[in-house]
Amino acid sequence: MTVHDTQLNKAVDWLAQSRRVAVLTGAGISAESGIPTFRDALTGLWERFEAADLATPRAFREDKALVWGWYEWRRMQVLSSEPNAGHRALVALSQRVEDCRLITQNVDDLHERAGSPDVVHLHGSLLHPRCFACGHPHVLPDGIPDEPEGGRSIQPPRCERCRGYVRPGVVWFGESLPTLAWSAAERAVRECDLFLSIGTSGQVFPAAGLHQIAAQQGKPIIVINPGELADGRSRELCLRGPAGEVLPALMARWSAIDP
Ligand SMILES: [Zn+2]
Numbered sequence: 001m002t003v004h005d006t007q008l009n010k011a012v013d014w015l016a017q018s019r020r021v022a023v024l025t026g027a028g029i030s031a032e033s034g035i036p037t038f039r040d041a042l043t044g045l046w047e048r049f050e051a052a053d054l055a056t057p058r059a060f061r062e063d064k065a066l067v068w069g070w071y072e073w074r075r076m077q078v079l080s081s082e083p084n085a086g087h088r089a090l091v092a093l094s095q096r097v098e099d100c101r102l103i104t105q106n107v108d109d110l111h112e113r114a115g116s117p118d119v120v121h122l123h124g125s126l127l128h129p130r131c132f133a134c135g136h137p138h139v140l141p142d143g144i145p146d147e148p149e150g151g152r153s154i155q156p157p158r159c160e161r162c163r164g165y166v167r168p169g170v171v172w173f174g175e176s177l178p179t180l181a182w183s184a185a186e187r188a189v190r191e192c193d194l195f196l197s198i199g200t201s202g203q204v205f206p207a208a209g210l211h212q213i214a215a216q217q218g219k220p221i222i223v224i225n226p227g228e229l230a231d232g233r234s235r236e237l238c239l240r241g242p243a244g245e246v247l248p249a250l251m252a253r254w255s256a257i258d259p
Contacts, residue, residue: 028199133164
């Protein structure tokens with residue numbers, strides 16, 4: 001972690017002055033719990049596939065069992081993972097600010113399992129599949145799915161309403177973001193006093209779009225990410241490091257300054 005004391009103090013100062021905070025999280029915070037990022041997701045049995053070729057409506061039409069099998073494999077990874085110190089620190093943050101709205105690009109449920117309520121999922125969720133034909137939600141059985149026997153394909157379940165095939169509840173390439181989730185995210189950023197971006201480069205839509213709204217409106221922005229960060233704007237504070245280290249350090253500093 002290369003965050004300096006002065007940066008942490010400044011971040012605490014900004015947070016303490018904010019009544020409404022909008023938080024956006026990306027793949028980085030899930031990766032710290034051992035969930036591979038989308039681009040790194042194809043290992044083992046899935047090595048010779050391209051994520052971009054599996055995550056489309058067309059791929060599902062052409063080979064439902066292959067695509068469903070891949071998402072079941074990813075769901076298995078998610079359910080075998082645990083929330084980390086970064087997820088938990090965000091719960092603590094939400095308890096300190098008057099109005100904290102959490103938006104995520106992640107399709108796992110680690111924020112919910114850490115204790116964050118009302119998470120806005122911009123890219124849907126692996127845990128909430130629905131019918132490909134009629135959109136009716138499908139309830140998955142409890143527990144962690146088994147590895148498919150002798151291969152990677154798994155037949156998707158059928159819709160209880162129309163007998164259509166059930167598809168993963170995530171946003172695929174070529175699909176638009178869920179309208180309600182996007183408008184909730186946009187509203188949260190427009191109404192916030194401070195925008196906190198975690199574990200995302202912020203360069204690609206939708207993260208870039210939300211970042212831009214915050215910047216255009218002159219909101220203070222805090223970015224937490226391990227990679228090289230584009231800095232320079234005066235209202236933008238970059239804390240370089242993993243969320244699981246920076247966020248707990250930030251909350252600890254806040255408690256030390258103002259118990
Ligand atoms: Zn249906």
